[in-house]
Amino acid sequence: MQISVIGCGYVGLVTGACLAEIGHDVVCADKDESIINALKDGKSPIYEPHLDEMLARCSREGRLTFTTNSAEAVRSSDIIFICVGVPQMETGDADPSAIESVARLIATASPSEKLVVVRSGVPVETGQKIRHLLAVYSRGDGHNFRVAANPQFLREGTGVEDLLHPDRILVGVSEPETEQQLREAYQPILDRRFVCPIHTTGCPPSAPPKFVATSVQSAELIKHVSNSFLAMKISYANMVGDLCEQIGGDVQQVTRALGLDRRIGSQFLNAGLGFGGPRLPRDIRALCRLADRIGIDFGMLEEAERINQQRVNRFLARMQRALWVIKDKRIGFLGLAAKPDTDDIRSSPAIELIRRLVAEGAQVRAYDPQALAKAQAECPQLTIGASPYEAAEGADALLIATEWNDFRELDWERIRDAMARPLVFDGRNLMDPRKMKLLGFEYHSVGRPD
Numbered sequence: 001m002q003i004s005v006i007g008c009g010y011v012g013l014v015t016g017a018c019l020a021e022i023g024h025d026v027v028c029a030d031k032d033e034s035i036i037n038a039l040k041d042g043k044s045p046i047y048e049p050h051l052d053e054m055l056a057r058c059s060r061e062g063r064l065t066f067t068t069n070s071a072e073a074v075r076s077s078d079i080i081f082i083c084v085g086v087p088q089m090e091t092g093d094a095d096p097s098a099i100e101s102v103a104r105l106i107a108t109a110s111p112s113e114k115l116v117v118v119r120s121g122v123p124v125e126t127g128q129k130i131r132h133l134l135a136v137y138s139r140g141d142g143h144n145f146r147v148a149a150n151p152q153f154l155r156e157g158t159g160v161e162d163l164l165h166p167d168r169i170l171v172g173v174s175e176p177e178t179e180q181q182l183r184e185a186y187q188p189i190l191d192r193r194f195v196c197p198i199h200t201t202g203c204p205p206s207a208p209p210k211f212v213a214t215s216v217q218s219a220e221l222i223k224h225v226s227n228s229f230l231a232m233k234i235s236y237a238n239m240v241g242d243l244c245e246q247i248g249g250d251v252q253q254v255t256r257a258l259g260l261d262r263r264i265g266s267q268f269l270n271a272g273l274g275f276g277g278p279r280l281p282r283d284i285r286a287l288c289r290l291a292d293r294i295g296i297d298f299g300m301l302e303e304a305e306r307i308n309q310q311r312v313n314r315f316l317a318r319m320q321r322a323l324w325v326i327k328d329k330r331i332g333f334l335g336l337a338a339k340p341d342t343d344d345i346r347s348s349p350a351i352e353l354i355r356r357l358v359a360e361g362a363q364v365r366a367y368d369p370q371a372l373a374k375a376q377a378e379c380p381q382l383t384i385g386a387s388p389y390e391a392a393e394g395a396d397a398l399l400i401a402t403e404w405n406d407f408r409e410l411d412w413e414r415i416r417d418a419m420a421r422p423l424v425f426d427g428r429n430l431m432d433p434r435k436m437k438l439l440g441f442e443y444h445s446v447g448r449p450d
């Protein structure tokens with residue numbers, strides 16, 4: 001199929017690369033010239049495991065091209081995936097202006113029949129609004145456009161894997177032919193005909209995905225309720241962690257046993273600094289706003305959000321107790337990204353912690369395997385360590401804020417010797433408390449006995 005993807009951020013690039021990988025001809029368009037120039041030079045503007053190889057392979061084989069000319073991309077394709085950003089405004093509402101401008105462009109640029117697929121995370125009713133806009137701006141009844149929702153459930157760090165081997169592919173459609181067209185677009189993934197090259201064993205791990213077709217409205221809602229449910233699970237685990245801290249339990253033991261119940265599942269039950277990133281905080285807020293607007297009391301969501309917002313405060317209070325005075329302390333900082341295996345720092349609890357520590361007069365030196373450049377652009381006052389060891393050098397305390405696997409494997413004796421005081425605050429329960437004690441650290445984690 002001829003496909004265009006508008007917006008080359010995280011979602012657009014992973015979507016475009018994977019659709020090309022399964023055999024479609026894809027053109028990815030972005031209004032940002034620097035992004036397109038980098039992509040044409042073979043450089044990905046984001047870090048995501050396996051994405052670079054996939055972009056290189058599909059470009060080389062001619063199935064994937066990049067352009068700043070969105071109108072041309074729209075004209076050349078049968079299906080248009082809208083993947084532009086939908087940021088949150090000060091009011092908490094989503095800002096749909098990028099989506100709206102792409103819809104207007106499609107309406108005016110495209111005389112022939114198209115399927116417009118909204119892939120960005122959007123408020124409920126966006127599909128309806130786009131359908132209306134397409135009709136109005138194309139100066140017709142919009143009959144040559146069909147609109148579908150195809151929310152993605154990509155997790156940064158495993159986005160390629162999530163797209164190629166999903167649990168389900170969700171489409172929100174209004175016509176049987178739209179459902180059929182999207183089913184065909186995803187057929188190689190549905191059939192598992194396609195063996196993803198990222199699996200060295202050549203064998204995809206999961207069962208074949210389910211293809212779920214709903215109304216457009218339901219699909220838009222499913223996206224929000226799924227992410228909000230995950231956010232509630234994390235907040236629940238954090239409250240269990242608070243309980244454990246008070247009664248001397250171990251949250252990892254409790255949540256491990258809890259998650260073994262198949263009705264509950266083990267994922268998103270990690271106590272720690274709470275959720276961040278571009279999805280969960282935004283989606284839970286969007287659902288709260290929707291419930292508010294239509295007069296439904298969805299207080300449990302507000303509570304999950306409130307619990308999450310307390311995490312950084314609780315952690316800082318614990319640091320304060322151990323350090324007594326934070327002003328002028330040197331704090332080594334491991335991890336800046338909102339989660340491991342990504343360079344995305346949007347709503348990262350690590351960045352919030354750094355802001356607060358710096359505001360209290362601490363000197364922070366941070367290291368992250370991928371997110372240093374983005375973090376420094378966001379917090380210019382941040383000092384960067386070239387390695388974890390440099391971040392720890394002379395530090396009064398070391399803080400782990402993102403659960404990068406690499407941190408587990410560090411030479412912790414070397415870190416201990418480099419620090420002024422061997423004090424570690426593990427905001428992600430990454431390390432084994434007994435091992436850290438044996439190594440001579442004062443070690444604090446979340447919901448586990450010190």
Ligand SMILES: NC(=O)c1ccc[n+]([C@@H]2O[C@H](COP(=O)([O-])OP(=O)(O)OC[C@H]3O[C@@H](n4cnc5c(N)ncnc54)[C@H](O)[C@@H]3O)[C@@H](O)[C@H]2O)c1
Nearest residue numbers: 007008009010011012030031032084085086098120121278
């Ligand atoms: N990042 C995630 O993990 C994730 C996961 C699920 C859903 N989402 C949602 O998907 C959407 C996209 O997320 P993202 O992280 O890729 O966003 P992003 O902001 O990183 O990227 C959006 C891209 O769209 C481009 N763009 C904006 N307006 C344009 C226009 N008129 N024409 C062409 N290009 C335009 C921007 O230049 C930018 O490169 C958002 O709604 C987001 O909330 C993100």
